[in-house]
Amino acid sequence: MSDISIDFLGLKLKNPVFTASGTCGYIDELSDYMDINSLGGFITKSISIKPRMGNKLPRVAETSCGMINAIGLANIGLDRFVKEKLPIIAEYDVPVFVNLAGETIDDYVRVTEALAEYDSIAGFELNISCPNVKAGGITFGTDPKAIEKITSEVKKATSGKPMIVKLTPTVTDISVTAQAAVNAGADALSLVNTFTAMVIDIETRKPVLANRTGGLSGPAIKPIAVYLVNKVYNEVAKPAGIPIMGLGGIQSASDCIEFMIAGASVVSVGTATFVDPNATQRIAEDLREYCKRKNISKLSSLIGSLE
Amino acid sequence: MCENHKDNKGVFLAQVRYNEPIGDYYYRLSLEFSGKGAASFAKAKPGQFLEIKVNTLSTPAISDIPEHLRDTSRRNVLLRRPFSFVDIQTVDENKTVVDIIYLVTGASTVRMTTLSPQDELSVTGPLGNGFSIDNSKDCVILVAGGVGVPPIEHVANWLVQNRKDVKILAFIGARSKAHLPFASTQRADAKGIEELESIGVETFVTTDDGSFGDSGFVTDRLSKWLSANKIVADKTLILSCGPEPMLKNLSKLAEKSNIDTQVSLERIMACGIGLCQSCAVEVNAESKGQTNNNTETTYKLCCKDGPVFNSKEVIW
Numbered sequence: 001m002s003d004i005s006i007d008f009l010g011l012k013l014k015n016p017v018f019t020a021s022g023t024c025g026y027i028d029e030l031s032d033y034m035d036i037n038s039l040g041g042f043i044t045k046s047i048s049i050k051p052r053m054g055n056k057l058p059r060v061a062e063t064s065c066g067m068i069n070a071i072g073l074a075n076i077g078l079d080r081f082v083k084e085k086l087p088i089i090a091e092y093d094v095p096v097f098v099n100l101a102g103e104t105i106d107d108y109v110r111v112t113e114a115l116a117e118y119d120s121i122a123g124f125e126l127n128i129s130c131p132n133v134k135a136g137g138i139t140f141g142t143d144p145k146a147i148e149k150i151t152s153e154v155k156k157a158t159s160g161k162p163m164i165v166k167l168t169p170t171v172t173d174i175s176v177t178a179q180a181a182v183n184a185g186a187d188a189l190s191l192v193n194t195f196t197a198m199v200i201d202i203e204t205r206k207p208v209l210a211n212r213t214g215g216l217s218g219p220a221i222k223p224i225a226v227y228l229v230n231k232v233y234n235e236v237a238k239p240a241g242i243p244i245m246g247l248g249g250i251q252s253a254s255d256c257i258e259f260m261i262a263g264a265s266v267v268s269v270g271t272a273t274f275v276d277p278n279a280t281q282r283i284a285e286d287l288r289e290y291c292k293r294k295n296i297s298k299l300s301s302l303i304g305s306l307e
Numbered sequence: 308m309c310e311n312h313k314d315n316k317g318v319f320l321a322q323v324r325y326n327e328p329i330g331d332y333y334y335r336l337s338l339e340f341s342g343k344g345a346a347s348f349a350k351a352k353p354g355q356f357l358e359i360k361v362n363t364l365s366t367p368a369i370s371d372i373p374e375h376l377r378d379t380s381r382r383n384v385l386l387r388r389p390f391s392f393v394d395i396q397t398v399d400e401n402k403t404v405v406d407i408i409y410l411v412t413g414a415s416t417v418r419m420t421t422l423s424p425q426d427e428l429s430v431t432g433p434l435g436n437g438f439s440i441d442n443s444k445d446c447v448i449l450v451a452g453g454v455g456v457p458p459i460e461h462v463a464n465w466l467v468q469n470r471k472d473v474k475i476l477a478f479i480g481a482r483s484k485a486h487l488p489f490a491s492t493q494r495a496d497a498k499g500i501e502e503l504e505s506i507g508v509e510t511f512v513t514t515d516d517g518s519f520g521d522s523g524f525v526t527d528r529l530s531k532w533l534s535a536n537k538i539v540a541d542k543t544l545i546l547s548c549g550p551e552p553m554l555k556n557l558s559k560l561a562e563k564s565n566i567d568t569q570v571s572l573e574r575i576m577a578c579g580i581g582l583c584q585s586c587a588v589e590v591n592a593e594s595k596g597q598t599n600n601n602t603e604t605t606y607k608l609c610c611k612d613g614p615v616f617n618s619k620e621v622i623w
């Protein structure tokens with residue numbers, strides 16, 4: 001049988017498939033539909049220092065082969081996450097990364113410090129790429145200097161736990177922002193977050209979302225995401241020896257394999273879970289079929305194997 | 308360790324029994340579940356809902372698409388679509404029949420019209436929380452508008468079967484006769500809503516254009532009825548589903564009359580299972596929603612905390 005395990009940030013993962021932040025709850029929301037422990041890893045919804053109500057409605061609109069969202073990082077906040085969710089997280093046998101959100105660097109640092117001491121947290125994903133909030137989010141993620149500052153400050157607060165930096169594709173050259181994150185101590189890069197986008201109601205001539213713009217996700221963005229992963233792999237990650245978590249429109253094992261060939265060590269799956277709640281588990285299971293057909297003994301041998 | 312399938316929600320395959328038009332605007336889709344799906348849906352309550360995977364369905368021939376939907380039907384669909392039940396019948400341990408009524412209104416519901424008997428569909432459910440009727444009530448007033456009718460027809464039947472002690476009244480409204488989602492009212496010689504009257508529910512009908520029943524809004528008809536009839540407010544319960552302006556008016560009326568009222572709300576949902584946070588409903592902060600920022604209002608999720616809410620907690 002093919003080996004689909006992956007070595008990632010010092011962890012031995014069962015497979016390369018993670019849930020993508022904001023699409024899978026805090027940990028157990030999907031337990032009615034799938035075996036959470038079958039995942040390679042789990043990334044929580046963004047956690048901010050204080051609870052966030054999120055944006056006004058409408059917050060989502062479907063598009064051809066995708067959707068745009070402007071949820072606005074609605075979450076229960078650090079205190080409730082620690083009290084209510086961490087005990088449940090501790091019951092699972094899956095590496096859990098907490099996605100970090102904030103309006104100021106200090107916000108991010110305080111959430112990270114508070115969570116770094118818990119053994120049940122494997123690491124962090126620094127969200128500097130949310131397009132739907134007025135302060136924080138993408139405002140940190142488009143300026144290389146700002147990326148270096150926040151990455152190095154938050155990295156200091158992780159108590160040695162690994163930190164993935166999640167990048168926005170809404171920049172001129174993603175290799176520049178990727179390099180800034182790596183220079184400042186990112187242990188891995190995840191790309192891409194959603195693309196800033198708009199849907200207009202032609203009856204009213206108004207944007208459909210209350211936030212006017214939102215982030216485009218789903219299969220519509222996959223080929224662009226694959227290209228950007230390959231670019232960052234060649235120009236930044238491979239030379240620096242840093243792994244990439246690839247994401248953007250993954251719906252099937254074939255999509256996952258495409259990202260791995262492009263240079264991703266692991267992937268995360270978001271919008272597909274909205275359509276099929278057990279999508280992550282199914283994708284991980286289906287990876288074996290490709291390995292078998294292509295006579296691949298170790299799935300990790302595909303990483304960055306683009307001819 | 309955490310157990311899977313702890314409360315019997317899941318993704319199940321359903322087989323189409325039939326999918327037939329009701330007049331010009333609606334279809335009734337009857338689905339059969341077996342195995343675990345049958346067991347789960349046998350326990351489902353009126354007011355809960357299911358989600359249908361529509362992105363694998365084909366588009367009808369262009370001539371079969373209503374003219375006003377031809378252009379918008381050209382786009383692809385991705386996400387599941389939520390529908391409340393109109394009827395659930397447990398046939399035996401291994402067979403549950405679930406019916407929904409849908410309005411053909413866009414790219415996904417146009418695709419659903421192509422479903423034929425024996426087709427298989429991926430269905431998520433049962434989802435959300437349904438209506439709750441406590442034993443202190445001896446009169447239930449049902450209020451529904453347009454495509455909000457199906458869960459109200461469902462709860463009417465449920466009450467007739469399970470709460471024989473309760474008097475049931477129904478106030479049903481729609482834009483026009485054709486927009487009433489009942490087979491009986493589609494007939495040219497229709498006199499009333501047989502689906503409700505035949506089970507002993509006293510029914511009042513309004514249409515905006517007066518093409519069936521009284522002319523006007525259903526909430527005005529209810530208001531008139533409440534002034535003409537004596538009811539014991541704390542023994543009465545209003546259950547409702549329909550367009551939000553109707554529910555808002557109803558909520559005001561219910562508050563004035565001091566009658567407990569439950570409203571089933573509609574929101575655009577990406578996931579329907581509490582993940583995406585897109586179907587937020589603004590409620591009073593004391594009813595403790597998903598987040599609490601020490602503000603006066605907060606958000607609950609329509610899919611998980613609703614779709615049925617107490618009218619008093621909703622910020623209209």
